[in-house]
Amino acid sequence: MVKHNSTVERIAGGMRLGFGGAPVGNLYRAVDDATAHAAVEAAWEHGIRYFDTAPHYGLGLSERRMGEVLAAKPREEFVLSTKVGRLLRPAEVPRPQDEEGFAVPGDVVRVRDYSGDGVRRSLEESLTRLGLDRIDVVFIHDPDEYWQEAIAGAVPELERMRSEGIIGAWGAGMNQWQMLHRFVMETDIDLVMLAGRYTLLDQGARGDLIPAAEARGVGIIDVGVFNSGILASASPDPAATFDYAPAEAEVLARARALALLAEEHGTTLPAAAVAFPLRDPAITAIALGMRTAEQAVEDADLFAAVVPEGFWAEAVERGLLAVDPASGETPRSS
Template identity: 55%
Template sequence: MRSTPLGTGTTPVTELSLGAAPLGNLFRPVTDEDATATVDAAWTAGIRTFDTAPHYGLGLSERRLGAALRDRPREQYTLSTKVGRLLRPRAEATGDDLADGFAVPATHERVWDFSADGVRRSLESSLERLDLDRIDIAYLHDPDDHAEQALSEAYPALEALRAEGVVGAIGIGMNQAEMPARFVRETDIDAVLLAGRYSLLDQRGLTELLPVAAERGVSVVVGGVFNSGLLADPRPGATFDYATAPDALVTRALELQAVCERHGVPLRAAALRFPFGHPAVASVLVGSRSAAEAADAALMLRIRVPDALWADLKELGLLAVDVPTPKEEY
């Protein structure tokens, strides 16, 4: 699988990255065996970039990912995790964490912390859970309500860690495009992990973020290309941004699927390939909770999507005429 360095640095990412939020029991449990099998299937498919965070399952995702990668040659893969939420043990662990989306016991509480000390403490804890000696990419995680502290304290701490060689690359990961665009303009980050805002159904990332990222040589890793399910399996009741999709979006997704079917291309394949039409995009990140899902994502990415498919989507108004689309030979 092809890889490219992030930004102007040397930290490589494969064009498909494995998102490990599901391995933290996102919405429903995953067994340890299935978590390991998912990582194994991704590795077999050529994926060498893996993303996790303390937030995912109160550290469970990091522990499982570290265990699954333990016997892999460290120099052969790139691992990213995130800072901004510290995990503080609860005096009494009662109930579960489903209010935050994870089917795990509520053994810890999340504490927002974008201070310089918080960044270092977070990475130290992540290294312990991952059982690794270094992090390749460190992202500021969802600083929506903490922008000023993230800019004035957390970012300089990450920049110093990068200069020290403790991390290879730094960036910001969010479900919005506006604040990451500010970080691209005002800092020297290597990458943006943009979730759900550059897909066949939502191109808000194209308004400002992607152009300024391309201009400044910042790489974008695109997550959420299926918009949490609707573009993987369009039907009434499917989810969009983790809520039931409105009827109008379901209709649009079904129209996208119909055009793809006329060209003999699964909608999943078109959804995965679409972001690569923009020169700032370095990788597409897909969360998988099973070996079958990981293998399917890799298979879909290998399917050739003809130029005529994108042309038809534009002619039908399903994509704006000025949206960049990948060339068939990509």
């Protein structure tokens, strides 16, 4: 079930694989414009029509690069989301490189602003960088320590914009499920972007957030399905990361056990990681980060892969999964 919101319904109806825009903003390492453009083009060629970006991603670089490709596409054929909460302003003391994980010059800084005025200015500036006429979905980005500011400022402004048809839908995107649950219960939110909390290795969101979203008709975009890397390889490396830190022994052992089980069933760990959230009827779509054309093709192939039903049943039987999301049961543990 999704809320009766035409934008969310469009995503649910035929855009279940989205393009995550952080890598084309030079997340962790740089790619040139041509490579980034080719990634977006390859995604389009493989049927991807939902694109997500943010000012945070490369200090505006992701928005600029994505817009340069999408500006040439029929506007009614795709859905675009960006985010608010971080305004980009000239640095008083420029740094050689950004200090928040993006391989870009540090001549711009992020200024947190979750006010109504901040939302308006952020979207105006995003439209300029994108070179597009509208943004379909706006997410309040990482409001973890800014709940009061977001509720008092961003939420009423986004609701006004939605009611006036300036945007199609609004939501919140976070790396935790607890505050997203508050948004679902306390606001008229359309959808949430849930990062890393509903994966093969972490089903924490299934206890409270997902049932609440289902009950209130709120869509869920599930991202971070590889848990920052450990699930992205068919054979997890001992140095693999989970939640952006070295994976603990128990987590690594479970990932390796899932990888071996996937191999036994003729599939791969990354294919299972992509398929897992999409088995849950509460999940509207997923978005995968794409840096190059080759990666876009690989992600499209993972999305299209069929993971045998036996894999899911045996993963639950062995205790590697708390529950198969297709069963509709509540997990035994997170």
